[in-house]
Amino acid sequence: MKKVASVALAVAAVAALNIPVPASAATIKVEYVYSGTVKESGSEFTCPTGQVMTGRSHNGDENANTTYQCSWILVDGVRVDVFTGEWFGYAKESRSNFSTPLDQAIVGRRHYGDENGATEYKTGALYWQGQQVRISNRTWTGSYTESGHTTQAGFNQVMTGRNHSGDENGKTQYQYGTVTFAG
Amino acid sequence: MRTYSKAVHAAMVAASAAALAVVSPAPAASAAAVTIRVVPAYSETQKESASWFVCPTNQVLTGRSHHGDENADTTYTCSWIFVNDEQVQVSIGDWSLRYKESNSSYSSPPNQALVGRQHIFDENGWTWYRSASLSWRGQTVRVIDPVWTGNLKESNHNYQTDTQRVLIGRAHSGDENGNTRYQHAYVTIDA
Numbered sequence: 001m002k003k004v005a006s007v008a009l010a011v012a013a014v015a016a017l018n019i020p021v022p023a024s025a026a027t028i029k030v031e032y033v034y035s036g037t038v039k040e041s042g043s044e045f046t047c048p049t050g051q052v053m054t055g056r057s058h059n060g061d062e063n064a065n066t067t068y069q070c071s072w073i074l075v076d077g078v079r080v081d082v083f084t085g086e087w088f089g090y091a092k093e094s095r096s097n098f099s100t101p102l103d104q105a106i107v108g109r110r111h112y113g114d115e116n117g118a119t120e121y122k123t124g125a126l127y128w129q130g131q132q133v134r135i136s137n138r139t140w141t142g143s144y145t146e147s148g149h150t151t152q153a154g155f156n157q158v159m160t161g162r163n164h165s166g167d168e169n170g171k172t173q174y175q176y177g178t179v180t181f182a183g
Numbered sequence: 184m185r186t187y188s189k190a191v192h193a194a195m196v197a198a199s200a201a202a203l204a205v206v207s208p209a210p211a212a213s214a215a216a217v218t219i220r221v222v223p224a225y226s227e228t229q230k231e232s233a234s235w236f237v238c239p240t241n242q243v244l245t246g247r248s249h250h251g252d253e254n255a256d257t258t259y260t261c262s263w264i265f266v267n268d269e270q271v272q273v274s275i276g277d278w279s280l281r282y283k284e285s286n287s288s289y290s291s292p293p294n295q296a297l298v299g300r301q302h303i304f305d306e307n308g309w310t311w312y313r314s315a316s317l318s319w320r321g322q323t324v325r326v327i328d329p330v331w332t333g334n335l336k337e338s339n340h341n342y343q344t345d346t347q348r349v350l351i352g353r354a355h356s357g358d359e360n361g362n363t364r365y366q367h368a369y370v371t372i373d374a
Contacts, residue, residue: 083272085240086299088227101224101239102263103270125241125270130321132269 026075026181030054030156034070039063041117044110050082052105052124053159057150061168062114069152070107075128075181082107082124093119099161099175103134106159115167128181135160135177143171219370220265221245221346231257237299237313241273244297244350248341252359253305260343261298264370266319271370273298273315281309290352290366294326297350306358314351319372326351328369334362 032054038045041062047053047070055069073080084107089098094115100106100123108122126133138160141151147168153159153176161175223246225239232253238244238261246260264271275298279289285306291297291314299313317324329351335342338359344350344367352366 083240083274085242085273085275086237088237088239090227101242104240123240125272127272 026183027077028156028179028181029074029077030071030153030158030179031074032069032071035067036070037065037067040066040111041114042112044087044108046084046108046122047082050079052082052107052126053109054153054157055151056109056159056162056174058146059148061147062111062117068109071153071158073126073133073158073179075133078128080133081127083127084108084122084124087120087122089121090118091120093117093164094167094170095165097161097163099138100135103132104160105135105177106162109162115170119164121162126179131181131183134180134182136180138175138177141174141176143173146170146172217372218265218267219347219372221262221344221349221370222265223260223262223343225261226258228256228258231255231302232304232308233302235301237275238273241270242298243273243315243317244299245348246341246343246350247300247353247365249337249359250339252338253308259300262344262349264317264324264349266324266372269319271324272318274318275299275313275315277313279312279314281311284308284310284355285358285361286356288352288354290329291326294323295351296326296368296370297352300353306355306361310355312353317370322372325371325373326368327371329366330368332365332367334364337361337363 034048034051036045040058045068051070051072053068054071058066093111096119098121104123104125106121107124111117111119146164151174156179157176158179159174160177164170164172224242229236231249234257236259242261242263245262249257282289287310289312295314295316297312298315302310337355342365347369348367349370350365351368355361355363
């Protein structure tokens with residue numbers, strides 16, 4: 001597996017997101033901490049242990065690089081565990097439409113070849129001190145042109161889906177969901 | 184849907200908040216009645232002679248169907264297990280040793296469920312299985328009361344577990360006209 005390892009440990013710009021909440025509710029923070037770059041074609045990327053995907057950018061065709069952003073999730077200042085399984089969701093990239101299973105976030109993506117190649121995802125379920133953390137209010141973004149775009153999760157959101165049609169000039173949309181925790 | 188009343192005394196204790204706080208070391212949620220559901224959530228179809236399948240995160244195998252020989256498609260069904268509407272955590276292990284498909288019998292280790300199968304070639308090819316252990320809020324989810332089905336003809340069958348059960352094993356003898364049996368079991372948690 002050829003993995004271009006240009007890895008920047010980005011210090012979270014999100015550190016200032018300390019919103020006041022009622023004392024009884026859990027405070028949730030999705031904090032951007034890692035980015036990794038791989039060649040789009042013939043590569044796979046998985047967020048580091050305990051992190052989920054919150055952004056992606058790509059400029060060019062399948063031979064160009066793709067950068068992924070990963071974040072960890074904190075509930076009352078304590079990290080959420082991310083529990084991942086195997087790759088699945090096999091689909092041809094040129095008409096792929098992926099959404100994670102219930103209450104799971106994307107943690108990895110792999111893609112082979114060009115737009116006719118296959119794309120698969122790895123997803124993670126979220127647990128905080130043994131209790132399940134949920135993902136609600138899933139929404140799709142507008143369309144980006146795959147060959148030159150950057151997408152990033154909104155406040156307290158994680159990536160839960162992606163669809164793409166056509167080649168690198170085709171359109172890509174992302175699905176994001178909001179992290180919630182009942183306690 | 185199967186509802187467990189946990190130990191009767193626990194329910195009685197729950198009636199008294201003060202007593203619960205003193206007596207019960209377990210979180211309130213696991214001291215009350217627990218509802219366990221097995222809910223189909225995902226299916227995928229692959230060519231039998233080159234199949235490599237593992238259920239998505241937090242799901243276990245609950246069905247398989249096949250119609251035809253090794254060149255025909257096999258469809259796998261995966262399900263969630265919910266305890267009080269919260270997903271059971273599925274921790275997948277390694278692939279099993281390989282078995283010759285024409286004379287294979289696999290059962291998951293104790294308290295584990297099937298989550299994957301791979302197979303290459305025809306009945307003389309190899310089959311591997313993958314199992315997983317199950318937990319809920321850090322507590323082991325147990326897999327009990329294993330039962331084998333009767334013989335199903337491999338070349339034309341569709342087996343799905345009952346709503347309370349998961350697959351834990353499979354046996355096959357002969358080619359696509361041979362018989363296939365599935366082993367299934369209940370999931371439960373201790374009081």
